[in-house]
Amino acid sequence: MRAFFTSLLANRKASIGAGIVAFFLALAVFGPLVAPAGPNQRVGRPHEAPSATHLMGTTRMGRDVLAQTIHGTRTSLLVGLSAGLMITAIGTVVGVTAGYLGGRVDEALNLITNVVLVIPNLPLMLVLAAFIGAASPATIALIIAGTAWGWGARVTRAQTQSLRNRDYIHAAELLGEPTWRILACELLPNLVSIIGFNFIGSVLYAVVTEATLEFLGLGDALKVSWGTMLYNAQTTSALQVGAWWEVACPCLALVLFGSGLSLINFAMDEVANPRLRTLRLKLRAMA
Amino acid sequence: MSFLLRRAGFYVVAFVVAAIFNFLLPRLMPGNPVDIMFAQAGTVLPPESLEALKATFGFVDGPWPVQFGRYLASVFTFDLGLSVRFHPLTVNAVLMQALPWTLLLVLTSSLIAFLLGSALGIRAAWRRGGAFDSFGAPAALMIQAVPPLVTSLVALFVLSIRLKWLPTGYAWAPELDPGFTPAFIGSVLVHAALPILTLVVAQIGGYLVTMRNSMINLLGEDYITLATAKGLSDGRVRYAYAARNALLPTVTSFAMTLGATFGGALITEIVFNYPGLGYTLYQGITARDYPLIQGQLMLMTLAMLTANFAADLLCLALDPRLRRA
Numbered sequence: 001m002r003a004f005f006t007s008l009l010a011n012r013k014a015s016i017g018a019g020i021v022a023f024f025l026a027l028a029v030f031g032p033l034v035a036p037a038g039p040n041q042r043v044g045r046p047h048e049a050p051s052a053t054h055l056m057g058t059t060r061m062g063r064d065v066l067a068q069t070i071h072g073t074r075t076s077l078l079v080g081l082s083a084g085l086m087i088t089a090i091g092t093v094v095g096v097t098a099g100y101l102g103g104r105v106d107e108a109l110n111l112i113t114n115v116v117l118v119i120p121n122l123p124l125m126l127v128l129a130a131f132i133g134a135a136s137p138a139t140i141a142l143i144i145a146g147t148a149w150g151w152g153a154r155v156t157r158a159q160t161q162s163l164r165n166r167d168y169i170h171a172a173e174l175l176g177e178p179t180w181r182i183l184a185c186e187l188l189p190n191l192v193s194i195i196g197f198n199f200i201g202s203v204l205y206a207v208v209t210e211a212t213l214e215f216l217g218l219g220d221a222l223k224v225s226w227g228t229m230l231y232n233a234q235t236t237s238a239l240q241v242g243a244w245w246e247v248a249c250p251c252l253a254l255v256l257f258g259s260g261l262s263l264i265n266f267a268m269d270e271v272a273n274p275r276l277r278t279l280r281l282k283l284r285a286m287a
Numbered sequence: 288m289s290f291l292l293r294r295a296g297f298y299v300v301a302f303v304v305a306a307i308f309n310f311l312l313p314r315l316m317p318g319n320p321v322d323i324m325f326a327q328a329g330t331v332l333p334p335e336s337l338e339a340l341k342a343t344f345g346f347v348d349g350p351w352p353v354q355f356g357r358y359l360a361s362v363f364t365f366d367l368g369l370s371v372r373f374h375p376l377t378v379n380a381v382l383m384q385a386l387p388w389t390l391l392l393v394l395t396s397s398l399i400a401f402l403l404g405s406a407l408g409i410r411a412a413w414r415r416g417g418a419f420d421s422f423g424a425p426a427a428l429m430i431q432a433v434p435p436l437v438t439s440l441v442a443l444f445v446l447s448i449r450l451k452w453l454p455t456g457y458a459w460a461p462e463l464d465p466g467f468t469p470a471f472i473g474s475v476l477v478h479a480a481l482p483i484l485t486l487v488v489a490q491i492g493g494y495l496v497t498m499r500n501s502m503i504n505l506l507g508e509d510y511i512t513l514a515t516a517k518g519l520s521d522g523r524v525r526y527a528y529a530a531r532n533a534l535l536p537t538v539t540s541f542a543m544t545l546g547a548t549f550g551g552a553l554i555t556e557i558v559f560n561y562p563g564l565g566y567t568l569y570q571g572i573t574a575r576d577y578p579l580i581q582g583q584l585m586l587m588t589l590a591m592l593t594a595n596f597a598a599d600l601l602c603l604a605l606d607p608r609l610r611r612a
Binding site for chain 2: 255
């Protein structure tokens with residue numbers, strides 16, 4: 001475990017990725033302190049090009065693009081992290097339970113997992129979001145978590161099954177350890193790296209998906225986030241009138257944050273058990 | 288054979304689950320489901336069409352099993368009701384008008400990304416640790432982290448708005464009449480180029496990395512060493528021995544990621560005003576056209592199941608072990 005983290009820290013890709021992610025986390029926490037203006041404050045004329053006073057220009061409504069992006073970081077990251085956490089939690093509980101208990105329970109859980117996997121996510125989320133109406137960021141996080149836990153559960157189940165028949169698990173069973181203790185103290189530590197992959201991939205997926213749903217007009221357009229910024233830019237035809245800066249800043253934030261997470265994932269893959277390589281399938285499914 | 292039967296049974300279950308979602312959601316919302324779903328429709332549709340539409344969604348007198356039975360019957364006969372936004376067309380007619388355009392984008396881009404990505408992945412794995420591999424594999428992962436939304440916005444701005452190389456939207460030049468004329472087909476291809484390019488960029492990294500990883504895992508196997516020792520040519524070992532087996536995970540993931548590809552196509556179409564499912568759906572969402580939004584879930588699920596079934600058949604062809612199991 002210790003060696004895993006030591007070699008992870010020595011990896012250059014990992015440190016660059018961690019640096020990027022840390023930067024955005026800091027921006028989410030302290031952003032409102034350093035932002036040049038409030039998120040909904042009119043500071044200039046509509047669609048002013050980038051200049052010294054407005055580093056990334058202004059929107060159609062005369063709001064500072066950079067300031068909006070900085071304020072939006074908090075919402076986007078909050079949704080990403082909370083949805084990522086929920087996806088990982090559901091996936092881990094379902095995967096470990098199915099993989100360890102086997103039999104009927106496994107069959108039932110596996111069927112549910114496969115159904116979740118095969119029903120296309122975005123169309124399903126569109127139906128959910130359309131009925132809910134202007135969905136708040138918290139609702140969006142719940143919708144994302146409820147529809148996207150399938151991959152994590154499948155991979156965790158497979159790994160649990162392969163650990164299930166190791167000698168040390170049998171030994172623990174013969175010693176009479178209670179099931180919860182075997183799950184929590186014997187199995188879970190050996191699943192840490194797979195859970196880590198699941199978490200990072202899920203956060204990336206959630207941030208992108210939130211932006212996509214809001215871009216489609218299914219979010220609450222008054223809450224400033226990267227997605228609603230793109231939605232407002234699209235509805236005011238910012239690109240068509242040449243105001244590229246209104247789109248550039250949130251796009252850059254999405255790409256940079258995503259690259260940071262992928263770098264960490266890639267480095268973890270290099271360090272960890274080569275058997276875990278299949279997890280890349282998960283990342284690509286989310287692309 | 289039992290393998291296929293098991294899969295077919297699973298697909299029916301998955302389809303019914305998607306239908307249950309559509310049936311339950313309006314009934315779970317606070318308030319009267321009929322009001323929620325048909326608020327827009329009431330102002331657009333004549334009363335008798337509205338009654339027919341309600342019946343399609345199971346809003347009939349009787350206990351809920353009867354209502355659900357009615358709904359399932361309409362779903363399995365693919366009667367998805369009337370569209371509100373595109374009145375007087377049925378949801379079916381609206382979806383079928385849009386579907387070919389989306390299929391054109393999804394299938395062409397998937398095929399290009401699959402062939403190109405797998406070929407590059409094979410190359411990277413064959414010389415693993417080499418210059419191409421150590422640059423290509425991380426680069427592929429980085430590209431994957433870029434959402435299709437961003438790729439299409441950038442492509443639209445740089446290639447169509449600034450450089451004016453390619454059109455900014457629509458599926459063909461409006462002055463042409465649709466038909467099998469060289470001018471029309473050419474126009475369709477030019478208009479499809481940007482959306483397809485965007486979707487290829489979104490998918491190619493995944494195929495490259497999956498292929499590379501499963502190739503690398505296989506290259507250590509004894510039968511590869513044996514094939515080399517027998518003096519088979521490099522190309523034979525690479526393609527007929529390693530790549531054929533390495534393709535299996537790719538084929539399975541091909542079907543699984545089709546949902547994501549459809550999702551990406553929806554976004555791309557909206558950015559490029561391309562008249563496929565995504566753009567139609569976008570108009571439906573803005574008008575809160577619930578029958579259309581629900582209909583697309585059934586259609587997309589059906590598309591996913593069909594693709595998975597095709598992947599099952601392909602796996603069966605590639606892997607003789609499945610035939611015996």
